[in-house]
Amino acid sequence: METVEKMGMQERRQIHNKHNEHKRELTILALLAAAVLALAFCCLFAGSSHMSFGDCLNALLGKSTAANNRILWNIRIPRVLAALIAGAGLSVSGLIMQTNLNNPMASPSTLGVSNAAVFGANLSIIAFSGGFLSTGNNPANYGTGANPYSTSLMAFGFSLLSILLILALCRLRAFSPGVVVLAGIAVGSVWTAATTVLQFYATDVGLSAAVIWNFGDLGRATYRTDLLMLAAVVCGLVFFQLMSWKYNALLGGDGAAKSMGVSVERLRFCSLLLASVITAVCVSFLGIIGFVGIICPHVTKKLLGQDHRFGIPAASLAGSLLLLLADTLSRSMGNGSALPVGAITSLLGAPFFLAVIFSGKSD
Secondary structure: OHHHHHHHHHHHHHHHHHHHHHHHHHHHHHHHHHHHHHHHHHHOOOOOOOOOHHHHHHHHOOOOOHHHHHHHHHHHHHHHHHHHHHHHHHHHHHHHHHHHHOOOOOOOOOOOHHHHHHHHHHHHHHHHOOOOOOOOOOHHHHHHHOOOOHHHHHHHHHHHHHHHHHHHHHHHOOOOHHHHHHHHHHHHHHHHHHHHHHHHOOOHHHHHHHHHHHEOOHHHOOHHHHHHHHHHHHHHHHHHHHOHHHHHHHOOOHHHHHHOOOOHHHHHHHHHHHHHHHHHHHHHHHOEOOOHHHHHHHHHHHHHOOOHHHHHHHHHHHHHHHHHHHHHHHHHHOOOOOOOHHHHHHHHHHHHHHHHHHOOOOO
């Protein structure tokens, strides 16, 4: 009887401990969500137009001047939405890549997605003047022939091509994490070399435009681009959340995951493909935004551990929070013009990431 009672007490303690752990994790998620909402609201009041707090509130209600209303509704709100969506997408993509590749240094650029996007955008800007083939380099044709989304479409197309090429090469060999990383490095180097050659033969104007595109810039976001990014990010988050228990199984190794009925190769293929597509969509519209996919997953692991059931939503919130903070700083420090948000994320991310690496033992 005493043994049975002791076993019952131990089970109750375990249930109580798990309940406390889940309560703590839910509290952290709630705090992150509150911080994201608060910072998103504050971002609406940051900018170079020097609008007062009252002007911003009136513009938010549509009761300010026409200029203030346009600034808030056509520039600031799409920009804040882009930060929320892209930050979540890049952060979760980094988390999924780190888990599937069993590499804490993995990020959305691991598969050469960013390198391919840069080449596609440079090809569109330098060779086709930012438009399609019919536009050519004749300025007289630009107004009628150029498509405002052609550069983004070409950047996304080459990113998708790079993803499929790398995954196809890995299917021919062994679909192991090491092979994926090496294939990504090799293909990414090819895209970088091709971009260098393309820029070497570019005109001064074309080279300047191509370099400017490479900067991560939320200012180019519109409601339409936000909607396209949202569709990709939401589909990815839903899939990743449904597969969260499989990612937890994968943490124990491929053998352990297979013993639990997980098709490791199929899971890795689908996860890397979807994470790369999310990255490609965000990068094609906003340019290169680094470090979000590395830092935020590490922060969430420090806060919540390795459980993907809570890690995936936490990573998405942390990514949105980081990109909102970087965008607010970029608009506040620009002295009349916003600095590239990609530079701000790197300035914030590099020292913080070094601190994470050297503070205690690694995950």
